[in-house]
Amino acid sequence: MWHSFCDWYLELSKTIFYSENNQNIEETRNVASYVFAQILVILHPFIPFLTEEIWLKNKLDKDGEDFLMLKNWSDATATKDKDYDEVNEIIEFVSAIRSFKNEIEISPGSFVNILIDKINPNTKEFIERNLNTLKKIGRINEFLNEDIKKPSANLIIKGEIFKIYFDEDIELSKIKTTLLNKKSKIEKEMERINTKLNNKSFIERAPNDIVEQEKSNFINLEKDVNKLNYTLESL
Amino acid sequence: MSSDKYIHENVENKIYSYWEEKNLFKPKSNKKQFSIVIPPPNVTGSLHMGHALNNSIQDLLTRYHRMNNFETLWQPGTDHAGIATQALVEKKLKAEGIDKNDLGREKFIEKVWEWKGQYGDIIINQLKKLGCSCDWSRNAFTMDENLSKSVLKVFVEMYKKGLIYKSKKLVNWDTVLKTAISDLEVDQREVNSKLYHINYPIEGTDKFITIATTRPETMLGDTAIAVNPSDERYKSLVKKNVIIPIVNRKIKIIEDEYADPEQGTGAVKITPAHDFNDYEVGERNNLEIINIFTPDGKINENAPKNYIGLDRFEARKRILKELSDKNLLVKEEKIKNKVPYGDRSNSIIEPYLTEQWFADAKKLSIKAKDIVNNKTTNFFPANWTKTYFQWMDNIEPWCISRQLWWGHQIPAWYGPDREIFVDETEEGAKKKAKEHYKKDVELIRDPDVLDTWFSSGLWPFATLGWPEKNDFLDKFYPTSVLVTGFDIIFFWVARMMMFGMEFQNKEPFKNIYVHALVRDEKGQKMSKSKGNVIDPLELIEKYSADALRFTLLSMASPGRDVKLSEDRVKGYRNFLNKIWNANNLLIQNDCKFENIKKA
Incomplete structure (x- = not known):
């Protein structure tokens, strides 16, 4: 709940609030209030003081009759619809950009430009629909359709290639070194697993699910290395 | 209205008083x-x-x-x-x-x-x-009027049904608190002890029988020596008299299954007044019961003059010295054994013969086991069920009387001949006594309180x-x-x-x-x-x-x-801040919470 509501929902809400679209603002206000109120209700048995304080402060108490303490848990079940999926996609996209920044060790606060000339039309539409949100939360200056002469690296998100352009101050060589180090670490780990998997006595003695686990670990690491390679090549 | 930080000190007491004022803890x-x-x-x-x-x-x-x-x-x-x-x-x-x-x-x-x-x-x-x-308007105290009434009523009912009775038995005695305690309140701790091998001279001979004990001071209360009927070593000595060193009292060598030929020397000294197993041997063989301790763990008047008034452990030292001087102390063995400690007083518990009130826990346990068996009551997690039955299946009589002042005083009165009259009130007891004696008699209330x-x-x-x-x-x-x-x-x-x-x-x-x-x-x-x-x-x-x-x-x-x-x-405190900040954000953006009440 912490993660979903506070981090994502509020961030997403902020973009709407700061936008000029009044209708969206009003709707967001209502939804945010409703969701928040429900959250207070659910949290109340755990953290009664804070939740009651907020409830009363927000004058959710009418005429001293309604306390959070006696409020009823809502039976409303959340319905999953396409909007729900859309939000998930936004979260996935932004998360990918963020972890990429983290991996090449550049500041999460730094802005980037992204080339989207090679992506498929559906994804382009998705980006257009959520342009403001993605730009604000993903810290993206612009989505570009033409290449520009700036230091960049390639990133694969959900099978599609995005070219990420960094700010002037980023030293490409430093990034390359960081990535190479990461790659060699992963390759070492893959080596270790490989040795294990080639060891007859391990295969024979270890329980099946452990062996399967190691195999899948190896495959995941392989995927990571491929991604890194791709990015490295582009630098 | 919206403050930047969540200051819990300003909130928690205030909110609690608010809830109390509005009686929100009462059942609706x-x-x-x-x-x-x-x-x-x-x-x-x-x-x-x-x-x-x-x-x-x-x-x-x-x-x-x-x-x-x-x-x-x-x-x-x-x-x-x-x-x-x-x-x-x-x-x-x-x-x-x-x-x-x-x-x-x-x-x-x-x-x-x-x-x-x-x-x-x-x-x-x-x-x-x-x-x-909690509904504080119903705040109860085990000694308040309501509860005390219930306690007395339960006692009297159980007494009438024979579920509560008085008995002179060996109980766990706490010499510091000077009260009996139940077996639950005894902590068996493993300690390093010494096993002393002592020679008791056989009457009319220059021979000895050797016994081993960790508590030499109890020899002052010995009333027999037991050997196993199958033990060939002692067959010729059965029924012979033995003289307890220091005390100089004559006791017999008897046969009893309790003596284990594989343990110690095979011959055990029996002190029915101060050991639970010895007590049973004493019952089986009609042995005398000699109590040698005072309630505070000192040697009493049933012992030789120069030992009277000594602390039990002091007495132990003196006895060992005297035995050693007389060449009757054969050897000292270092062993590990379990010693009972009172969990409240941390003192070593002495088995002591006293008259106490007991509850028939075994009878009471039957229905209590049934409801777990038929899943009327369930333990969660379920593994506690096993622990529950382990204890319930081996339950002992529950010693419910305590020689204390603070607690529910037992509703029993004694006539001049120690006849017991149990009733919820003194008037009721007096009435019963009058019927019994056909006249008014002085009654003294049992001074003890309930566990x-x-x-x-x-x-x-x-x-x-x-x-x-x-x-x-x-x-x-x-x-x-x-x-x-x-x-x-x-x-x-x-x-x-x-x-x-x-x-x-x-x-x-x-x-x-x-x-x-x-x-x-x-x-x-x-x-x-x-x-x-x-x-x-x-x-x-x-x-x-x-x-x-x-x-x-x-x-x-x-x-x-x-x-x-x-x-x-x-x-988690930071989490609270996050929620507070979330609220601030919503307020800053004019989220109107009243509107959502209909949602």
């Missing part, structure tokens, strides 16, 4: 009921981490049900804690130079009530600080008003859940089940949630000596009750101990 009429009785903390107590976990869980369940259309009651109260409280007040008075015996019983009890008035509510206030939503756990066992139905007929009992008994630590399953949970079935013919609770312990972050038990005790009140002050509750609740998964660290609590 509804179709379904949910009830919990609190494990009453000792009136001497102060909130520790175990309480914090235990009560957070109860409050969580209570609030949840209250918010889900249940008529909800969380019954609070405290326990008079006989031994603990008496010992505490005695100590306090001693520090002021007052001895309780100079005060006399009545005045001493007054002092205890005074103390209770001053300090007894401390833990209640601490529970309130934690946010506990604290006796009154605690009545908690679920007594706090709901029994024996007065009232709708609270009908509505809320059986209670829904009992939340408890595992350490009092036998002391308390089992007894509530026994009394509940006996007097209500219904289980006291449908479910028993046994939570784990709170340990330090390394998983070690919190103890003063380890210096790793975390004070929940300090955490509440520093980080807020909400943060502490949330930390404990989120880590409390069934069967797993909670490894608590201050950092965790800090983390």
